[in-house]
Amino acid sequence: MKASEDSLRSLMIRSQSGDKQAYTVLLNEAGNWLRRFFSYKIPADAIDDLVQDTLISVHRKLASYDSTRAFLPWLAAIARYRWVDRLRQTYKHEAKALDFDIAQESHEELVGARISIGRLLNQLPAGQADVIRIVKIEGHSVSEACAMTGQTESLVKVNIHRGLKKLSALIESE
């Protein structure tokens, strides 16, 4: 049975005043809600980690909940921030990695890059989106991307670098 907004809000207010029993129920219910929330956004194998990160953030930012407001939008805002922060870190890491070896990727980075990337790529110029899709998502090498897009090797690298930077900015501003 899903907890209602009113009951979650009431549990949160009691948790803010130090009621550990209410807090236990709240975190369990929040965990269930977050699993459903993230299931539409990220790969299944990344959900547990993000739920855990979000619950820790909920714990650290308990005072930021305004008890005159609804609880679930607050929880969603915390969850979204954690999700976006993870994406930002992934892109930041990837942009740095480009300086060393543009073609070598770990599985973890690729999973991160795939997260919800399709919609964001549509907001980039075609030249940048194409090479990010080919190299970062489909796993082709830079030279293969050159052949597929007609761009020079240095242009592919520049477009990937600029595109990832723009993606970070887009994620942050959303």
Added chain:
Amino acid sequence: MNITINNQGFNILQLVNDLKPVKPLNAKPTLLVLLAIAAFALIAISFVRAPRVDLLAGQPTAMFLMRAGMLALLGTATAFSVLSMTQPSVGKHSNSWQIALAFAAIFPVGGMIAVMTGDNTLSVASTASVYRCLSYGSITALATLIPMIYALRRGAPTNPNLAGWLTGLAAGGMGGFTYSFYCPFDSLAYTGVWFTLVVGMASIAGRLFVPRLIRW
């Protein structure tokens, strides 16, 4: 009751055991601190600069009233928006800064027009007065940044870049407001260039430095 969150052993009881009563964040104390800093800056500047003649005579000029009022509005409305960003929720975020910024834009736009149509105040104003405008305004802005950053660090701002811009904008507005009591120039060109520079510099500094301080 299910208390294990995932298969890596994370257990919410760890968080429950760590629970302590918390007081929900309240913007009012920070707003009061900001007003106190602005008041302190007004008094502190009076030790090194005489207030404007029109103020001493009790007859403030229209330009002074408009400029100080606009900067006060920009500073407080934007600070209010910054503080509302400490509590993430739907429908709560204050957009008052957008209205204040739209009104304040009259100064840089009007200043540019004044310069292009022959206002020569910029060439008349001494380097020392420009330096005072920039330095006093910026120092006050810097002082007001601190309580806002502190409030953001305690809260949960979900858009650090925007929070950075707005923190700088609010600080610049307050810095410009305090110095406007001592700035002897009333021309639109001077206000449009140098006061805009104070606000602009503070905003850029806020965007550059605040986000990394408030990420959580």
